[in-house]
Amino acid sequence: MLRPCTGALAAAARAGDEAARMLSARAKDRSRLCGATAEAFLKRARALAGLREEPKFLLVRVFDAVRTxxxxxxxxxxxxxxxxxxxAVFFLTFAEARSALALAQPSRNHSVxxxxxxxxxxxxxARRRADYAREMHRRRVPRVLLSDGTEPEAALGAGTAGGPREPGILRGVPVSAGTVAAAxxxxxxxxxxxxxxxxxxxAPSTDPGWTAAPGRCGCPRALRRCP
Structure with missing residues (x-):
């Protein structure tokens, strides 16, 4: 059963309705056909846009059941x-977890x-937990990792995001072409x-959730990631 939107979600829904009405009205100023077409497309877009996230939502629910x-x-x-x-079970493969269950059979004493x-x-x-703790201290998500866990950019040394640190200098990976000097x-x-x-x-790293930030602020000429 779907619950009505409340709080911030309700405010966002109202803002979306208002924006759709405004765009439809602007299109209608050109012609009735443009207005009707814009209104129909906006309704369909708002009704179906959520389907883009549906597979991810269902997959997360599966992961939650597996985790439980x-x-x-x-x-x-x-x-x-x-x-x-x-x-500790999350640091084992399924095969290793099955072997652990075999060791825990009631017919054998494994209290110690x-x-x-x-x-x-x-x-x-213990070894994998140490690796996990080390990876959690990464200040950015590497773009490429070799099969042995080596990060090529860091291995290249100076001149890369993983190179030697210099006082007063913050090195990063640009995600836009060109050169700019600005604050x-x-x-x-x-x-x-x-x-x-x-x-x-x-920023330390970026993902699709950052897409709207530059547009909303209307400002950055380049987006860089910190090491």
Whole structure:
């Protein structure tokens, strides 16, 4: 059952309705046909635009169901002493998780696991957790990673985003062609972007959610990503 929009969603819906009416009225000033066509297309666009996100929404729900099941498995493995805690299961492959469940069979005592299998799994979890913690400290998402985890831009050394740091210099990866000299503004949240015309937008990383930020602010000549 669909619930009515409230709060910010309701305000956004009203603003969308008003914008659609304004555009339809402008088109109608040219001709009735233009007005009717614009109104029809705007209604269809607003009604169907959400379908673009529908596959992602359904996929996220599947991931949530899988995560719930894995947490139950992790809790069981932690209770039997095979893994150090329930979240450790997320650092195992499905095959490794199945082998961990085999170690946790009631017919075997694993309250303090001493067999090689349990020790190996704990070592795997510890190693992958260390890798995960290291990756979480990346200041930007690498554009390319080699099969061994090497970031080519960082390996190239000076002159790249991963090169040596110099006092007072912030290196990044430009996402627009050309060269510009202007004031730079560091923005960490596109929802709170406050830029002036001509400023260069600097961000840790970008995704499709940032698309509207430059247009809304009407300003940056280039978008750069921090190292």
């Amino acid at each position: 099941e894995l947490l139950a498995v992790g809790r069981h493995l932690a209770d039997t002493g095979v893994l150090p805690d329930r979240d 696991p001493a067999d090689d299998g349990a020790r190996r799994l704990r070592a795997v979890v 730079a503004r560091v923005v960490l949240d596109p929802g709170n972007a406050s830029l002036l015309p001509g400023e260069v937008l600097v």
